[in-house]
Amino acid sequence: MPDKPDRNAIEVVNVSKIFGSGEGQVAALDTVSVSIRENEFFTLLGPSGCGKTTLLRLIAGFDFPSAGEILLYGQDIAPLPPFKRPVNTVFQSYALFPHMTVADNIGFGLEMLGKPKAEIAARVAQMLKLVKMEALSNRRTSQISGGQQQRVALARALAPQPKVLLLDEPLSALDYKLRKEMQIELKRLQHETGITFIFVTHDQEEALTMSDRIAVMSAGKILQVGAPRDIYDRPAERFVADFIGETNFLKGTVVSKKSGVATVKLASGATVAAGFPENFDPSGAVTVVVRPEHADLIADVSKGTVSGTLANVVYFGTDTHYHVKLDGGDNFIVRYQNSRSGAVTFETGAKVGIVFEDDGARILKD
Amino acid sequence: MALSQAALFEAKAEKASARRNRLLSLPALIVIGVFGVLPLLIILVYSFLQAAPYGGVQWKFSTDAYLNFLFQQDIFDDTLQFTPDFLIIYLRSFLFAVVTTVICLLLGFPTAYFMATRTPAQRNWWVLLITIPFWSNLLVRTLAIMFIIRDEGLINNLLIGLGVIDKPITMLYTNFAIQLGLLYSFLPFMILPLYASLEKLDFRLVEAANDLYATRRQVLWRIIIPLSLPGIIAGCLLVFIPALGAYVTPLILGGGIHLMIGDLIAQQFGSGRNWPLGCAQALILMAAVLVALYFYVRTTSGKIQHG
Numbered sequence: 001m002p003d004k005p006d007r008n009a010i011e012v013v014n015v016s017k018i019f020g021s022g023e024g025q026v027a028a029l030d031t032v033s034v035s036i037r038e039n040e041f042f043t044l045l046g047p048s049g050c051g052k053t054t055l056l057r058l059i060a061g062f063d064f065p066s067a068g069e070i071l072l073y074g075q076d077i078a079p080l081p082p083f084k085r086p087v088n089t090v091f092q093s094y095a096l097f098p099h100m101t102v103a104d105n106i107g108f109g110l111e112m113l114g115k116p117k118a119e120i121a122a123r124v125a126q127m128l129k130l131v132k133m134e135a136l137s138n139r140r141t142s143q144i145s146g147g148q149q150q151r152v153a154l155a156r157a158l159a160p161q162p163k164v165l166l167l168d169e170p171l172s173a174l175d176y177k178l179r180k181e182m183q184i185e186l187k188r189l190q191h192e193t194g195i196t197f198i199f200v201t202h203d204q205e206e207a208l209t210m211s212d213r214i215a216v217m218s219a220g221k222i223l224q225v226g227a228p229r230d231i232y233d234r235p236a237e238r239f240v241a242d243f244i245g246e247t248n249f250l251k252g253t254v255v256s257k258k259s260g261v262a263t264v265k266l267a268s269g270a271t272v273a274a275g276f277p278e279n280f281d282p283s284g285a286v287t288v289v290v291r292p293e294h295a296d297l298i299a300d301v302s303k304g305t306v307s308g309t310l311a312n313v314v315y316f317g318t319d320t321h322y323h324v325k326l327d328g329g330d331n332f333i334v335r336y337q338n339s340r341s342g343a344v345t346f347e348t349g350a351k352v353g354i355v356f357e358d359d360g361a362r363i364l365k366d
Numbered sequence: 367m368a369l370s371q372a373a374l375f376e377a378k379a380e381k382a383s384a385r386r387n388r389l390l391s392l393p394a395l396i397v398i399g400v401f402g403v404l405p406l407l408i409i410l411v412y413s414f415l416q417a418a419p420y421g422g423v424q425w426k427f428s429t430d431a432y433l434n435f436l437f438q439q440d441i442f443d444d445t446l447q448f449t450p451d452f453l454i455i456y457l458r459s460f461l462f463a464v465v466t467t468v469i470c471l472l473l474g475f476p477t478a479y480f481m482a483t484r485t486p487a488q489r490n491w492w493v494l495l496i497t498i499p500f501w502s503n504l505l506v507r508t509l510a511i512m513f514i515i516r517d518e519g520l521i522n523n524l525l526i527g528l529g530v531i532d533k534p535i536t537m538l539y540t541n542f543a544i545q546l547g548l549l550y551s552f553l554p555f556m557i558l559p560l561y562a563s564l565e566k567l568d569f570r571l572v573e574a575a576n577d578l579y580a581t582r583r584q585v586l587w588r589i590i591i592p593l594s595l596p597g598i599i600a601g602c603l604l605v606f607i608p609a610l611g612a613y614v615t616p617l618i619l620g621g622g623i624h625l626m627i628g629d630l631i632a633q634q635f636g637s638g639r640n641w642p643l644g645c646a647q648a649l650i651l652m653a654a655v656l657v658a659l660y661f662y663v664r665t666t667s668g669k670i671q672h673g
Contacts, residue, residue, distance in 0.1 A: 060577060061576075061577075062573055062576075062577075081576070082573070082576040082577050083576050083577070083578075083579045083580055083581055087577075088577055088578065089574070089577045091570060091573075091574060093568075093570055095568070095570045095571050095573065095574035096574075097571060097574070097575070097589065098571075098593070099592045099593060108575070108578050108580075108588075109578035109579055112575075112578055112579040112580045112581075112584055113579050156578070157577075157578075160578065160579065
């Protein structure tokens, strides 16, 4: 839709949140700005304590920012109490009302909005169908399983048709298989309802599979915002590369650079061409990162960019990791996807060379 | 062979554990029997005997005690005449107990909510403060109230000294004094179970309700009150039942002018010298409480079920 520019559902402008006072004060969020587009599946990703849940609670209205603005379709909602914001939340603990049935839980928001009974009933039925819980509508929330509670929590938050749905690590209590199922399910729900989703998680895999865009957070700041592929392939900082997926780090010195590509002399003596993010000017001693699947093992040691001894081969089912002890002493991991032909055959203890794929190496800010 | 031996051993172990359980419950059974059931049986038996002229009972079966509750023998022709005197005292006590329970609930709920929403360390201090009155005797505390509200007491002296009034306001030996005393004595019994209930409340549910457009008032009525109903029921029972049978407070603060059930029953064993009547009055009170309790629990537990 080129004639219709993307609208921002949420704009967070220079928001800070400081807890405590005096000596003991902690900045949970430090001048954070981010825009979340309409109908987007947006993920706040980071380790615990990075401020992602704090940001979500500010958008929900459970806490109020110490500074800055939160705009919902251009209107500042930061001073509004939660019950005046057209935003609903799926809680990590689900927070279902134990004294009500599944249907009453789902209808609660509409009831509080003063909708007519018939409309509530119709909408509840629609929601029950959406999350495939029709059969259990009269059960108490204590009588259903964790996965079912999760679905009820989703239906309850979606029933009032919020402008934005906030999800606070909603899948963390589910077991692996159910979590995988719910990831697909959430994506489907977001697609069917057309509601903007803001999803908080510390699970990078979850973030990569579900999101349209991801904001990686650390220590109260947003480090990088981008599509999953951008974040993974072109991390802006060392923290992002380290937090998302596995990465090899190599020390080196910048020899020359031109138009986004620098030539770096590695400790092994070999030189590699390494890309680097805009707004970053690498020079002197730098760290070069290479993803394990962006490198290849070769038997001809002399042709390797770096070389070492194969220390360990770890089989993961879908792929195999080759742990190489580099001649300089660092560790390097090369990953191959397993196929039935089984092309790679190296024995532990063998001397191997490693070459990087084109664009495989990048220089990052520490 | 091995299997049957194992089964045999299991059966033996089961029997032993059953015997052990019976043995362990023995102290509780003895306490309940000696201090609970036995006295009740004595009261029941006594209520069907005749009063001895100088206190105690004569071992002759009689239903006089129950008849005397509602009827009085005419001095001249021995016919039974309806007298509502006792009934009025029962109704008055009932009214005092209801008012006490309602006011305690209205005062106790915000207090307990306040306590439950403090930090854990602060909560302990609040519980301590609420329980401090229990450290001294109820009689002493009631006498202290007497000194505060009597004609030459603290309140009247203060008001006269400030020039607000020129004659003392009579408060002691009035219904007001009794009501004040009852509220003072029983408020902690309301606050503590309410607090216990509210302290366990998951306040994330309050956030969830807020998020789903519930205003503070709606959160209170739809989430907090239904979920703290067990505490509300316990608090109301703990206040209502002892308030109904209160003895010391109405006696001291009401000056014996405004009789309540407790004083009435006590009188039968003292100056009234009619033990069977006292026993009958006590049993009638108990029956009334049990009936009231039955209906109360039935209606409120229905509310818990249906949200």
